[in-house]
Every structure is written in structure tokens, then in C-alpha cells.
Amino acid sequence: MKPSRLAVRSAPGGGRGRPWTSIAGIVAGLLALALALLPRPLAAQDAGAPAGAPAGPPTIVLTSYPEPFAQAVAAAYSRAHPGEELRFLHKSTHAIIEHVTSERLPRADVVWTSSPIAIAELARARLLARPERASGPEPSDPRLHAFAYSQLGIMWRPDLVRAKGLPVPTDLQSLLAPDYAGMVAMSAPARSGTTLLFVELVLQSRGWDEGWAYLQQLAGNLATVTARSFGVPEGLAHGRFPVGIGVGFLARTQQTNGEQLAFLAAPEDVMLPAGVAALSTARHAQGARRFVGFLQGEAGQALLADPQVARIPLAAARQATPFEERFDYLLASTRRDVVVALFDQLVTYQLDEHRRFWRRWREVGAMVSGEGDAAREARALLGQAYRRATGVPVRAFMAHDPALVRVFSPGSPERLENRAFRERLMESWHRETRERLAEAGALVEQAQRRMAAAVAVSPAQQ
DSSP, rough: OOOOOOOOOOOOOOOOOHHHHHHHHHHHHHHHHHHTTTTEEETTTTOOOOOOOOOOOOOEEOSSSSSHHHHHHHHHHHSSSSOOOOEEEEEOHHHHHHHTTTOOSSSSSEESSSHHHHHHHHHHTOOBBOOOSSSSHHHHHHHHHHHEEEEEEEOOEEEEEETTTOOOOOGGGHHHHHGGGEEEEEETTTOHHHOOOOOHHHHHHHHHHHHHHHHHHHHHTEEEESTTTHHHHHHTTTTTTTEEEEEHHHHHTOOTTEEEEEEEETTTTTEEOOOOOOOOOOOHHHHHHHHHHHHHSSSHHTTSSSSTTBOGGGOOOOOOOOOHHHHHHHHHTTTTTHHHHHHHHHHHGGGHHHHHHHHHHHHHHHHOSSSSHHHHHHHHHHHHHHHHHHHHHHHHHHTTOOHHHHHHOOOOOHHTHHHHHHHHHHHHHHHHHHHHHHHHHHHHHHHHHHHHHHHHHHHHHH
């Protein structure tokens, strides 16, 4: 848990040498520590409202957004609702889902996240209060609870791209070019809900097998996998890499040497809803509804144009594209933990192996020319190597099979009961991926030897 600020109180002391007094001091200390770990209030006084304003019960907002963004919204909310107290609890998207479904303390009133997958999952569990809405066709749960829209895609530092002589990215496929080897960064879907959304966009738009093939080939060009989505624009700002994958608002709010990061939405026509919703278990339901209404209302929508916020307002979001309408949020939420575990074993923990294989695969591919027997055989071997290197140990239908989902789901009893099985399964995925890459590398070397032999024979025939 990452509260906005910790306020530690000292525990009362007692007579020396008395055991009961020592125990009391320990208990008091633990109580003080528990209070300190509660999320820091952002009250009206903190945001410029008059001191002494009436204080009601605090509204606890569970959010995946960074603190500067939350503070900007809190200040505007406090001007609209003087005296009301907001408390923000900052967690990753996955931790938010676990916090709500496991009924952890402190009990939250509102969930506020950029991940429509999280909104879909909590709505499916009937943990979100249904908002009032105008008559008409029933939208998906993520659109029903939307307060803004975001786009995923490619961000880059124009000055670094120019300095390194790189081509400007044109689409996701362009990131597979040899020019970008060691130049691209993305975050881990295990720690970032927006990255999980990116992975699902790839898997659902390209298909399960082709999607994983793309992600594993992309791994060959990755400079790093960051722990959080914020790490990508921060890494760009510090010059650690020139290109990254992430959500548009993080690119628009990051300045580097006075120059804004460039951003290209990919897929360019897809806008995805960022959500805010009162929880059905909210203890301060009135405050929760007011906060949701503020973000979806005129004042909250006007705030989205603030450079610190930089979101796409509801009015600017056009009708869903055909792909958005086909995007299966419930499928994404059902197989979430399986996809996260697969990505770590296939990509995150195999970066060095992918870099070596894809570099060599490209080098040998560049040697193959002509239409003779040797060239045809070499191309066939390289094709076999590609298919071997991009395989996936789990079939698409297995990823959302209830038995496998229960093994990986944080809230499932099977997760604890089958911990050893789950660890063996992930270890087998890791080992299989490493073995596949080694076998694919051997096929590449076979292709190289076939071309070298053809070149050696050719002068002798002349």
C-alpha cells in the first residue's frame, strides 16, 4: 500500500520493568502504526477551502493514478465541495482488484482507474454501484463507468530519435525493425493495468498465436521492462532509451528539455475508457456518488484539459470503432492472471535470450539472397526457427479455462492449495521457452552453414 503521506504518532510510554506496561506500549505502537498507514486525507483545507469548514465522513478513493494527478483533481473537487474530505489510496491496478475483492482495509468507497479491464472485472463481481444513465442501448461496463478516454501507443523523445538516426515510428509493426534493437521500453503487465491492456489489444487484434509471436519478437528489441507504467516516460526523460510503449496521457504530461514527448496512438482509431465508480460496498455512498458525479460532470470534464491531467473528455470520444465493440473486456479480465504469468515467463525473464536470438536471426536472414536451392533451404530453416521461437505453451482456450484461472487467481482458494503446482507450471513455461529459443538458434546456424557452403562451392564451379 502506498499512502500519499505517512503521519506517525509516538506511542505512549509506561513504567520501566513492568511487563504489562511494556505490552500496553507495544499495542499502542501497533495501533499508531496502523493509523499511520491509512491514506492521507486531501481535505478542503489542503486544497484552498476556508479553514474550519464542516467535515463529514471521508470518502476513500482507491486509485491507480499517480499522486500529482490525484492532487490536481482533489484541489478542484474541494473548490466545488468545500469541507468534504477525500482520502486517496494509491495502488497498482492488480492490487486494486485484490483490495476490493478481498475486502481489505481500509474499505474504499470509490475505484478510480485507467484500466477498463479492472472496471469490467469488478462490475462482473457486482462490486460497482450502477450509475444513472440516459435511455438508449446499454453500453459496456467500462463505457458505462467512464469519466475520460485514453489511447495506447508509442511514445518517443524526438531529440534522441534524431541523435541516434532512428526512423520515426509509424505503427506497432515498425518497432520490430532492426534499427530499434535495444531502443524500446515497456512496463510489465504484472505491475501495470495499462500494459496489460496493451498486451490484450495485441492478442485480441492479431489472435492468440500471432499476438504472442509479435510480443516475443518485440522482446528482441526491448531495452528493459520497467516495474510501473510511469517508468517508461520517466526513462525517456532521463535518456535511458529513446522509444517506449504506453498510454497517451503519460506522454503528454512528461516534459523533457522543454520538449514534449511525441506520441502515436496504435491502433490509431481506438479510444479506451478510463473509469470511476462508486463501490456497492461503499460506507460513504453519498460522498462516493458526489466524487463520481464531479468527474463525469461539467467541472470534472473541464479539468481534463489541464496539462497535468491531459485526458480525452467524454464529449470528445467518438462512437466506438468496430474493434472496440469486438474487444472482449470480460475475456481479458477472466484470463488476466494467466496472461500476466505467461508474459513474465515468455518475455520479462527471457530478454537476453530473445535479444541474442533475434539479432542472429536477422543477421543470417540478411545473408540469404537469390533463388537457388541453398537460398530456398536457408529461408525454410529461418521460417522454422521463427515458428519455434514464437511458440506459446498455452493454447488460447486453456488461458480462460476455469480450472487454470482458479490456480492463478489471487482470490481463489486453489491459489494457496496449488501453490507448488503453479510454481512448477510457470517453471515449465520458462524452461520450454528457453529450450525453444535454443532450438530455434540451432536452426538459424544451420541456415547460415547452408549459405556458407553454397558460397564456398560457387567459386569452385566457376
